[in-house]
Amino acid sequence: MCANMYEIVKAEKLTPDVTRLEIAAPHIAKKAMAGQFVMLTVDEHGERIPLTMADFSAEKGTITIVALEIGKTTKKLGTLKAGDSLFSLVGPLGMPTELKNYGTVVCVGGGIGLALMYPVVRSLKKAGNRMISIIGAKNKDLLIYEDEIEKVSDELYVCTDDGSKGHHGFVSDVLKRLVDEKRKIDEVYAVGPIIMMKVIANLTRPYNIHTVVSLNPIMVDGTGMCGSCRVIVDGKTKIGCVDGPEFDGHKVDFENLTARNRRYLAEEEISLRSFMGAK
Amino acid sequence: MAEGKKKSRIIPKKYPMPEQDPNERVKNFNEVPLGQDAETITLEAKRCLQCKESPTRKLCKDGCPVEIDIPGFIKQVQEGNFSEAMRIIRLKQNLPAVCGRVCPYENQCEGNCIVGKKNDPVGIGRIERFLADWERNEQKKGKIEAPPSTGKKVAVVGGGPAGLTVAGDLAKLGHKATVFEALQYSGGVLVYGIPEFRLPKEIVKAEVDFIRRSGVDIKNDHVVGKLETVDELLEEHDAVFIGTGAGLPNWTNLEGENLNGILSANEFLTRVNLMKAFNFPDYDTPIRVGKRVVTLGGGNVAMDCARTALRLGAEESIILYRRSDAELPARREEIHHAKEEGVRFELLAAPVKYIGDDCGNVKQIEAIRMELGEPDDSGRRRPIRIEGSNFVLDCQTVLIAIGQSPNPLVPMATPDLKTTKWGTIAVDADGRTSKKGVFAGGDISTGAATVILAMGDGKRAAKAIHKYLTEDPSWPDAETFEKASC
Ligand SMILES: Cc1cc2nc3c(=O)[nH]c(=O)nc-3n(C[C@H](O)[C@H](O)[C@H](O)COP(=O)(O)OP(=O)(O)OC[C@H]3O[C@@H](n4cnc5c(N)ncnc54)[C@H](O)[C@@H]3O)c2cc1C
Ligand code: FES
Numbered sequence: 001m002c003a004n005m006y007e008i009v010k011a012e013k014l015t016p017d018v019t020r021l022e023i024a025a026p027h028i029a030k031k032a033m034a035g036q037f038v039m040l041t042v043d044e045h046g047e048r049i050p051l052t053m054a055d056f057s058a059e060k061g062t063i064t065i066v067a068l069e070i071g072k073t074t075k076k077l078g079t080l081k082a083g084d085s086l087f088s089l090v091g092p093l094g095m096p097t098e099l100k101n102y103g104t105v106v107c108v109g110g111g112i113g114l115a116l117m118y119p120v121v122r123s124l125k126k127a128g129n130r131m132i133s134i135i136g137a138k139n140k141d142l143l144i145y146e147d148e149i150e151k152v153s154d155e156l157y158v159c160t161d162d163g164s165k166g167h168h169g170f171v172s173d174v175l176k177r178l179v180d181e182k183r184k185i186d187e188v189y190a191v192g193p194i195i196m197m198k199v200i201a202n203l204t205r206p207y208n209i210h211t212v213v214s215l216n217p218i219m220v221d222g223t224g225m226c227g228s229c230r231v232i233v234d235g236k237t238k239i240g241c242v243d244g245p246e247f248d249g250h251k252v253d254f255e256n257l258t259a260r261n262r263r264y265l266a267e268e269e270i271s272l273r274s275f276m277g278a279k
Numbered sequence: 280m281a282e283g284k285k286k287s288r289i290i291p292k293k294y295p296m297p298e299q300d301p302n303e304r305v306k307n308f309n310e311v312p313l314g315q316d317a318e319t320i321t322l323e324a325k326r327c328l329q330c331k332e333s334p335t336r337k338l339c340k341d342g343c344p345v346e347i348d349i350p351g352f353i354k355q356v357q358e359g360n361f362s363e364a365m366r367i368i369r370l371k372q373n374l375p376a377v378c379g380r381v382c383p384y385e386n387q388c389e390g391n392c393i394v395g396k397k398n399d400p401v402g403i404g405r406i407e408r409f410l411a412d413w414e415r416n417e418q419k420k421g422k423i424e425a426p427p428s429t430g431k432k433v434a435v436v437g438g439g440p441a442g443l444t445v446a447g448d449l450a451k452l453g454h455k456a457t458v459f460e461a462l463q464y465s466g467g468v469l470v471y472g473i474p475e476f477r478l479p480k481e482i483v484k485a486e487v488d489f490i491r492r493s494g495v496d497i498k499n500d501h502v503v504g505k506l507e508t509v510d511e512l513l514e515e516h517d518a519v520f521i522g523t524g525a526g527l528p529n530w531t532n533l534e535g536e537n538l539n540g541i542l543s544a545n546e547f548l549t550r551v552n553l554m555k556a557f558n559f560p561d562y563d564t565p566i567r568v569g570k571r572v573v574t575l576g577g578g579n580v581a582m583d584c585a586r587t588a589l590r591l592g593a594e595e596s597i598i599l600y601r602r603s604d605a606e607l608p609a610r611r612e613e614i615h616h617a618k619e620e621g622v623r624f625e626l627l628a629a630p631v632k633y634i635g636d637d638c639g640n641v642k643q644i645e646a647i648r649m650e651l652g653e654p655d656d657s658g659r660r661r662p663i664r665i666e667g668s669n670f671v672l673d674c675q676t677v678l679i680a681i682g683q684s685p686n687p688l689v690p691m692a693t694p695d696l697k698t699t700k701w702g703t704i705a706v707d708a709d710g711r712t713s714k715k716g717v718f719a720g721g722d723i724s725t726g727a728a729t730v731i732l733a734m735g736d737g738k739r740a741a742k743a744i745h746k747y748l749t750e751d752p753s754w755p756d757a758e759t760f761e762k763a764s765c
Contacts, residue, residue, distance in 0.1 A: 031506055041463060047554060047563040072563055088463040090500045220554070220564075223461055223502055223688065225471075225526040226546035232537055237530070242688075256537055259639030263539045267565030274560045
């Protein structure tokens with residue numbers, strides 16, 4: 001029934017487990033803004049998963065997504081080549097990043113979050129902000145989008161868990177140092193693993209530095225129809241896909257988000273195993 | 280007189296509809312009624328008295344929101360002319376195989392049937408269902424003859440029953456209709472909400488196909504308001520119809536509602552129907568129900584949830600509803616089917632809070648007994664709490680099916696579109712909105728209702744759009760909508 005076809009124009013591996021796909025979707029590319037996401041379905045039997053856009057170009061008529069291959073769907077994405085097509089692609093969804101001139105913005109990203117962070121840094125820079133980027137990964141081979149982010153940042157700090165590049169330790173260590181040095185910081189933006197966003201939000205809270213986090217709740221439709229993506233913010237239920245994905249990090253209930261994201265862990269395991277077995 | 284003879288020999292009961300055995304069907308997602316053969320349907324049609332129209336009494340036809348010539352098509356069936364019968368239905372009805380399954384005919388056509396005064400009414404719903412299925416099997420594929428083009432273009436937002444009806448009707452009038460549908464499949468609630476065992480998705484697909492073949496373009500994966508705005512659609516089209524439905528789930532807002540295992544009916548049904556989670560892991564979308572499922576609510580949606588839960592392997596499926604059996608808003612047939620399948624009804628009880636385990640999963644629901652007081656605005660007796668009667672039910676899943684609100688996406692992205700205090704789009708009798716050239720209908724303007732009412736809205740709107748495009752482009756002034764909105 002789905003007459004649309006979304007062709008992959010470029011497929012590449014950024015690391016052994018991270019796939020980047022550039023997809024022809026001129027209608028989405030024309031409207032996309034930093035911070036927004038798409039829902040995609042790989043094939044007719046696939047599930048709908050949300051992926052924040054790592055890039056979009058109205059001129060080229062393409063959008064770019066970057067996926068860490070952890071489950072069946074992202075593994076399937078990893079097998080796609082240029083010329084293949086996706087079954088369904090919907091977007092741009094969610095609220096875009098608020099693009100204001102805050103002054104100095106620190107963007108903190110970890111792991112796959114770096115891909116999502118890139119258009120945000122780029123857009124905030126364009127909006128006139130002084131951009132400090134703190135990026136981290138397990139080791140230097142897993143640091144993605146380093147060059148791209150560096151190009152649009154005024155300052156860049158690199159961290160690795162194993163010390164293979166930059167600061168040996170966490171992105172939060174660097175942010176803490178900047179705060180301790182009493183650097184002028186008007187806004188913090190964090191995207192990455194839930195635990196990282198939580199640590200960053202806890203760190204900035206005592207200093208009252210407004211902190212935006214980009215959440216990744218489990219979604220089904222991505223248009224506000226089901227409430228699978230609901231998150232608790234300031235004690236109230238918010239619909240992640242419509243009101244978010246970005247929220248005030250000081251008000252997000254991260255425990256609830258962590259628990260809700262574990263809802264289908266057992267099934268995800270079954271799914272992945274049957275897929276790997278079949279391969 | 281032949282007619283007189285027939286009258287004296289009325290068969291009191293409808294010819295029985297064979298159904299899957301309840302014990303068997305709770306283990307599968309196949310359709311419950313199995314359908315009837317041509318011979319039985321002809322006999323059923325012969326139960327019809329072909330009543331003459333009369334100003335003093337209501338007939339079957341008067342109960343039909345889309346005004347199908349019911350005696351007309353039944354007469355053709357009596358004479359064995361199925362294709363002529365179908366032609367008569369198609370004059371008014373764009374989704375016959377769907378309506379023949381999910382329409383509340385007992386309150387509509389069959390509710391007015393004269394035979395039904397003393398006996399079972401004529402089985403109009405099942406005759407329609409038979410004819411539509413017969414046509415689908417007979418039908419040749421290929422393009423359906425289209426009238427000459429008027430050159431006018433209409434954008435239809437939402438591919439549910441309302442939108443598909445508008446598009447189908449506009450195509451019959453020679454206008455070019457393009458449907459923009461947010462999901463990957465068209466049909467709205469018919470594909471994501473109503474379960475396979477009541478409405479097989481193959482049937483919806485065939486109906487949508489028919490509309491496509493009649494010249495309608497359908498663009499899936501297209502969220503209006505996020506891609507084009509209504510204003511942008513108006514630049515490229517001569518009119519816009521909004522039929523985005525009532526897709527926003529209502530919540531109980533009780534303590535613990537965000538625990539794992541508590542889902543809106545929409546999430547549950549979308550996972551199972553649209554994404555085919557009942558075929559997991561062959562299909563990738565998961566669903567989990569546990570041993571005992573409690574569904575809150577008493578409408579069609581609640582029945583669908585409770586029955587689906589059984590089919591997914593729940594040992595016990597309980598409906599918790601705050602009024603009594605008589606007030607259950609679901610169709611009687613659905614309630615009957617649910618009971619047959621072993622769904623337990625915990626009536627006159629309302630939820631109080633949800634209780635979770637250490638991992639954030641729901642493990643119990645606390646509820647309170649209710650009694651019925653004076654009738655409220657809706658005419659139904661108001662449920663009142665019996666203080667101190669709280670009780671607790673163990674459960675692994677809670678499904679919230681207490682209603683849906685209008686989908687706010689398009690109104691939010693269209694500031695000059697007036698809405699009512701219920702969030703519905705304000706419309707006049709022709710489906711015109713406060714924005715010139717923009718029409719609306721179905722659940723988005725009525726609030727959650729029925730397939731056939733959404734279609735009725737669609738038919739009226741198509742007529743009004745046709746008039747607007749071809750003879751009279753005038754538009755009511757803003758005041759008309761001030762009254763409706765507040
Ligand atoms: C579980 C369930 C069971 C039901 N059972 C029955 C029954 O037995 N009998 C009966 O008569 N009625 C039943 N109903 C009610 C009936 O389905 C609805 O009244 C009917 O579908 C309304 O039609 P609609 O076209 O107005 O809206 P919908 O069917 O809701 O369709 C709206 C469409 O618009 C799309 N949309 C929304 N926003 C946008 C956007 N911004 N851009 C593009 N597209 C958009 C949606 O994806 C959807 O496809 C049931 C409803 C549910 C939920
Ligand atoms: S994913 Fe369904 S409401 Fe957000």
